[in-house]
Amino acid sequence: xxxxxxxxxxxxxxxxxxxxxxxxxxxxxxxxxxxxxxxxxxxxxxxxxxxxxxxxxxxxxxxxxxxxxxxxxxxxxxxxxxxxxxxxxxxxxxxxxxxxxxxxxxxxxxxxxxxxxxxxxxxxxxxxxxxxxxxxxxxxxxxxxxxxxxxxxxxxxxxxxxxxxxxxxxxxxxxxxxxxxxxxxxxxxxxxxxxxxxxxxxxxxxxxxxxxxxxxxxxxxxxxxxxxxxxxxxxxxxxxxxxxxxxx
Numbered sequence: 001x002x003x004x005x006x007x008x009x010x011x012x013x014x015x016x017x018x019x020x021x022x023x024x025x026x027x028x029x030x031x032x033x034x035x036x037x038x039x040x041x042x043x044x045x046x047x048x049x050x051x052x053x054x055x056x057x058x059x060x061x062x063x064x065x066x067x068x069x070x071x072x073x074x075x076x077x078x079x080x081x082x083x084x085x086x087x088x089x090x091x092x093x094x095x096x097x098x099x100x101x102x103x104x105x106x107x108x109x110x111x112x113x114x115x116x117x118x119x120x121x122x123x124x125x126x127x128x129x130x131x132x133x134x135x136x137x138x139x140x141x142x143x144x145x146x147x148x149x150x151x152x153x154x155x156x157x158x159x160x161x162x163x164x165x166x167x168x169x170x171x172x173x174x175x176x177x178x179x180x181x182x183x184x185x186x187x188x189x190x191x192x193x194x195x196x197x198x199x200x201x202x203x204x205x206x207x208x209x210x211x212x213x214x215x216x217x218x219x220x221x222x223x224x225x226x227x228x229x230x231x232x233x234x235x236x237x238x239x240x241x242x243x244x245x246x247x248x
Contacts, residue, residue: 001025002192003120004127006184006225011129013220017227019184022192023116027105031113031121032242034156034167035061035175036073044076045069051237059155061173061240067208067232070112070176070241071097077243078109100178100200105246112178113244115227116195118211122224124164129223131162131170136219143171145222149215153238170222171213173240181209181229204233214238 006020039058042048050056051064065073071090075097078088089104089111090097104111113121124131132138140148142160149171157167179198185191207229213222216238230239 001120003123005116005119007129007223011223011225012134013129013223014225015227017184018225019186021185021187022190023120023195024192025116025120025195028247029113029117029244030247031117031166031244033161033165035173035240035242036070037156038062041065041073044073054153054237057155059157060153061156061168063153063173063237063240064235065176065239065241066235067112067176068097068202069235073241074110074112074243081110083109097202099202100198102200103197104178104200105195105197106248108246108248110243110245112176112241113211114179114195115177115209115211117244118169118175118177119224121164121166122162122169122212124162124166126163126224129225131224139170139219139222143168143213143222144215145171145213146216146218151216153215169212170224171217172215173212173238174210174214174228175212176239176241177209177211178244179209181207181227202232204231206231208232210239 002024005023007014007018038060041062075088075090087107088109089101089107091099128134144154161167210228
């Protein structure tokens, strides 16, 4: 499938690192409809606790999880569902994720979504800045953000989904992506770029991509093309994750 990734120069709130370019995803994949919840994450890590000040509802998104913890959860979930070990997407040594497996986008185990996958799934075929249209008027029906969140996370799936059934992809918590935060290509003409594997080495000093929106952000940042990033070791109260898989 092909789509136009990024935002046009005329889009309200646009940032320079959102340059539009044509992207191709040459595989069948799925992205979870909701972020991983506190209840789900505690099955993996019984000692997990929400950041101070957060409520303890089981269906809140799990936040304060590093990229490494999110990747470890993906391997654990693959094991729980009986997916063969050779299809898991991360290599683990002494309980820690050490690298991505070679050709991880062709493996069928759980993993984090790529930037292209999450933008494609968020847009759900829409060309507008948000999957329902352009203006902020309807945003409170779809996303938790500065205007309606009361500066806190909310149970996943509480608001309306996009046309493909994904909840909270415009706001509640940011979501970790699989790859490093890299610059978009400058060639924005007819070239079509493939969504390919990143390098397998994980450098704790290199930021990983973050997508979606968050409960404390202004509406200008809650758009399908908005990009963020943080170090894979970061554990912050407005970042969670959702899982993805490749299907052959």
